[in-house]
Amino acid sequence: MRKYLIAAAAGLGLAAQAAHATEGGASQYPNGAEGFMVGAAPPPGVYFINYTTWYSADRVNDSRGNKLPVKVxxxxxxxxxxxxWMSPHQILGANWGMHVFLPLVHLDATLGGWSKRxxxxGDMTVSPAVLSWHWKNFHMVSVLDFHLPTGSYNKNDPVNIGVNYLGIEPVLAGTYLSDDGWEASAKLMYAINTRNQxxxxxxxxxxxxxxxxxxxxGDxxxxIGGYYYHQTTDDEPGAGGGANGNRGLAFAIGPQVKYDIAGKYSVIGKWQHEAVAENRAQGDKFWVKAIIPF
Structure with a gap:
């Protein structure tokens, strides 16, 4: 059953992936979490940001994107x-800040004749280095995230909340906002994992x-938005994998909407459909995000 192992909640506790792609998911970050104005960190201050999400999948795909004959x-x-926290202090001309994520996850999974609730x-994320630069129409953020193995894990279970390894992830995000309100934003990440002991x-x-x-x-x-995921190196030892080293691939797209309240608060809703998935689970994500300054 290890061939179909799923990390149902990694990083922020949201990504469901098959270990036919990776054992615990090559990325602990929940793909698709960010979107609007992702490259524009807020001014100095303390901010509470809450993500609520639901991921649902009922299939696992092979390396060609075809559904595998297993009940999932x-x-x-x-x-x-x-x-x-964004401080008033600057490093390399950028405002410096820090952040921490605390995921709380409810998991309900069935795989073949096995089930778990x-x-x-989940796996916490922390960063002591959030750097943000601002120009007239362009904004940029650079982050070094650490995904900590704080989520529950049992090596005998095919589905777990945590992944049981440390993840290190450099991040670069940018936002272009034109004078007439057109936005193009992207958050680029590269996941580096340690070994599951x-x-x-x-x-x-x-x-x-x-x-x-x-x-x-106006407000x-x-x-539209979503995510692209491409595993760049093979799993090791890659037991139960194919000739491509269990490399995963995914592309998701869907509508999203944002509403600003009183120029201070923001609420975001979005749906993302995984149109392409190889060597991993395929499903849909729904998000509600709230931004509240203190």
Whole structure:
């Protein structure tokens, strides 16, 4: 059954992936979490940002994107509070800040004749280095994230909340916002994983990105967005994998909307359909995100 192992909630506790792609998911980050204005970090201050999401999948695909003959049903619901502090201090001309994510995950999964229902803390994410630059129409953020193995994990279970390894992820995000309200945003990430000491399995590295194209009209913004995921190195030892080293690939797209309240608060809703998935689960994600300054 290890061939179909799924990390149902990694990083922010949201990504469901098959270990036919990677044992625990080459990225602990929940693909698609960000979108509108992702390259524009807020001014100095303390911010509470809350992500609520539901991921649902009922299939696992092979290396050609075809459904594998195994019964799969995964529903992962997570609420992820994020605390962001942007300081007035500057490094290399950028405002410096820090953040921490605390994912709470409810997992309901069936794989073949095996099933599991669990609620608990997922893998936390912290960064002591959030740097942001601002120009007239362009904004940029650079981050070094550390994904900590704080989520529950049992090597004998094919589905877990945590992945049981440390992830290190450099991030570069940019936002272009034209004078007439057109936005193009992208968050580029590269996942580097350590070895799972319980299984001696090393998940491959991966490039992935969240993207958004949108139009701002008054307090509203409407657009499309999603994510692209591409595993760049083989899993090691890659037991049960194919000739391509279990490399995963995914592309998701869907509508999204943002509403600003009183110029201070923001609420975002979006749906993302995984149109392409290779060596991993394929499903849909729904998001509600709230941004609240203190």
């Amino acid at each position: 049903k995964v529903d992962a619901v997570a609420d992820v509070p994020r605390l962001l 669990e609620f608990g803390l 319980d299984t001696d399995y090393l998940s491959g590295q991966a490039f992935h990105m969240d993207y958004t194209l949108a139009k701002h009209i 509203w913004a409407l657009g």
